[in-house]
Amino acid sequence: MHWTKSVLAAIATSALSLSIGAPAQTAPSPAQSAQSQPTGPEWWRHAVIYEIYPRSFQDSDGDGVGDLKGITSRLDYLHDLGIDAIWITPMYPSPGIDYGYDISDYTAIDPLYGTMADFDNLVAEAKKRDIRVIMDYVINHTSDQHKWFLESRSSRDNPKRDWYVWRDGKGETATDKGEQPNNWQSWFGHSAWQWDEKTRQYYCHYFYVQQPDLNWRNPEVHKAMDGVLDFWMKRGVAGFRIDAVSRLYEDPEMRDDPYLPGRNAYGDRNIQHKYTDDLPEVHDVLKEVRSVVDKYPGDPVLVTEADEPNVQALAKMYGNGDEVQLPMDFQIADVNKLSAPRFRELFNEIENNPAHGQPEYFFSNHDQPRQWDRYGDGEHNDQIAKLMAVLELTTRGTPQMYYGEELGMRTTDPARVEDVHDPIGKLGWPKEKGRDGERTPMQWDTTATAGFTNAAKPWLPIPPSASKYNVDAESKDPNSIFNTYKKLLALRRSNPALRDGAQISIGNDPDVFMYVRAVPGHAVVVALNMSNKQRSVMFIGLDKYGIHGLLKPIFSTGTGFAKSDTLILEPFAAYVGTTEP
Known part of the structure; x- marks a missing residue:
């Protein structure tokens, strides 16, 4: 209505x-x-999206790592919970430096997670339950093991050399590499430039050294990445969550970014990413991506990782209705304290955003500590978790949940640097402990491995809290966090005012x-x-x-x-x- x-x-x-x-x-x-x-009648206006980190959702083959068959085996759970779509973080072949966000092949499935037949079966089984599958489209960079980059770094005159961002050092000579091209920093610490001895140039990497940035000023890159979209749309996906979208372009004049006071967890000087973030050309790419997916039936959706500083910048992601339908609202996600005035201000702003776009809300994901910890006060965390569920599921917009959020899963950081998997945790320890804590296995039951795996040792340890906070135990308690979510999801679907x-x-x-x-x-x-x-x-x-x-x-x-x-x-x-x- x-x-x-x-x-x-x-x-x-x-x-x-x-x-x-x-x-x-x-x-x-x-x-x-x-x-x-x-x-509008589009399905995504009324949907609830559920993010799945595939390593941690359900292991089907006993290797301690979640997989596609595991996700398929839990579709009935998701359907009964009230989920309309699942966003699965990258499951493409990858060396695993950034646990899937360093992709070595965009059009294949990592054997760790299964086969393409497993993926096709997942999409088909999800469709039977009216659940759509959204892929993660990692658009800014590839793995340094991707065939495109292997060719690019093979010689300066390789046809794919310009598929990535290569630059000479300052004052470079035949025997000296010179200084780095400028002061740009990686989001994961230290310089954004890596020296390549073979071809004697630096390449740019906004994230890890092993994640070289694609050069979106090259038309061939556009053609190849559009082909990735076509490949997955033809396999029946319902859309894409676009990773790190604001970082696609760098300043062609290579100007230094301004420094800010203080230092970060890695010991670097703080910096404003003025010349490597949110350049205007980003919107041309978003229009292009939208035009590709719009060729397909079913109202495919685009969700963006758009950690914009204010609602005016966020609203630009909608374009004129020709870019993204659902830019993720990090402003609301990252209030990080219970503040009625702040939430009132931000919800009013997004309700009146200048593009009149559909809001997209979330409070947890694979890159941030879980909301049970961030919003809890240490004493009333369960009660606050229920309050946050009401806030997420009764407001007008498209909510996005993170697996285990409905249980009150908490952040469980490694106790020792020796136990850290996430490279940023190793680099920044102890100030930065990495993202392992919010990626621990899904808690299904009270067994030693929480029903996640029959392996003796899952890829990340099962948190001690799993003995109480799990699907089996909470489903039997009418006042649990789980049943709070389940009731609210049913209410959201059935109540015309909430819908x-x-x-x-x-x-x-x-x-x-x-x-x-x-x-x-x-x-x-x-x-x-x-x-x-x-x-x-x-x-x-x-x-x-x-x-x-x-x-x-x-x-x-x-x-x-x-x-x-x-x-x-x-x-x-x-x-x-x-x-x-």
């Missing part, structure tokens, strides 16, 4: 009079509300974030107490939002009515209410 401008205007101009420990806030203007609610409704923030309490989701004839109120104090909310004037009569909860944690118009919110409580039968 779609909103008309007249309906939105009626909602937007009706101020809600409520007592919530602070004066009421005026609702957005009619123009803001009408412009911020895009409509299609506009979203308008109400109130400006420093501790409680509240909003209305509404379609004509149906409205829902969400109240989230983001403090460790009991708070009360007095509802007066909700009829102006189409809510008549006494609110009744359709989902709640730690809440109850003290009287007909007052809601008591216990510390970190979440409430979802409506007047509908």
Whole structure:
């Protein structure tokens, strides 16, 4: 069901009079509300995406590493949970320096994960369960073992030399390599330039030394990478998550990046990536990628890793409806504390983004500590995890979950540098412990290896918390984090206001974030107490939002009515209410 401008205007101009420990806030203007609610039938507007790190989801062959058959064996779990699409991080052949993000062949499956037949079966079985498969499109760089780079570094006159970014050193001579071309830094520490003795030039790598950057100023690179998209679209995938998209281009004048105060975890001077990030040409590539996938039926979707500094920069990723449908909102993901004012500000901004694009929300992924730790206070983490589930699954947009999030999996960092797998953890220890902690195996049951594998030793250790936080145990507890997610996912699918409704923030309490989701004839109120104090909310004037009569909860944690118009919110409580039968 779609909103008309007249309906939105009626909602937007009706101020809600409520007592919530602070004066009421005026609702957005009619123009803001009408412009911020895009409509359309595309599947991804109502989908919930679930990120799977394939090494860690399910092992089927006893080698201690997850694989494609393992994912296929768990599709019923995902379907019953309420998942609409799975994004699988790279499963292409790779030397494994960056655990798959250093790709040596874009159009094959790493034998570690199975075969192309296994992949085809996964797509087919997922389709039977109305689950779509989204691939990871690593667009900025390849492995240094990719055949393209092996050719490129074989000689200066090789036809693929210009497929990568090569430069002479400053002051280079026949016997001296000179200084590095400029001061650009790798995101993973130290210089972004690596000397190649054979051809006596430096190549650029925004990430690890073993991940040379593709030269997107070369038309041949465009042609080859478009072919990668075609290959997987023809195999039935539903779209792509585009990795490190803002880093595709470097300044052709090779200007030094400005330095900032202080040093990072690797001991380098802090730097502003002014000439290696978010150059305008990125949007030309996004338009190109969109044009390739749009040739195929089924409304394929593009999701971008777009850690932009503000909503204005994020909105550019939508283009004019001809670039990306779902740029990942790192601003909201990385609030990293429970702050009702901050969440209210950011959700209002994305609701009114200048491109009128669909929001895409997440709170955990394979590159950041899990939300159970980042938002927990050390005492009420489970309760806060449930509150974050309500925030993620009742707001208007496309939510993206990370495997195990629905269990309250926590970050479990290695205790010793000798146990670290992730190279950035080895390089930056102990300030930077790497990303192993958020990539530990999925916790299915209470066995020694958590039902992930029958190998004696999984690729990463099973966290001690798996004995309590696992699918088997939590599915039997109606108040578990798992059942919180399952109920919310079902509610999101069935409730018309949560499925299609506009979203308008109400109130400006420093501790409680509240909003209305509404379609004509149906409205829902969400109240989230983001403090460790009991708070009360007095509802007066909700009829102006189409809510008549006494609110009744359709989902709640730690809440109850003290009287007909007052809601008591216990510390970190979440409430979802409506007047509908």
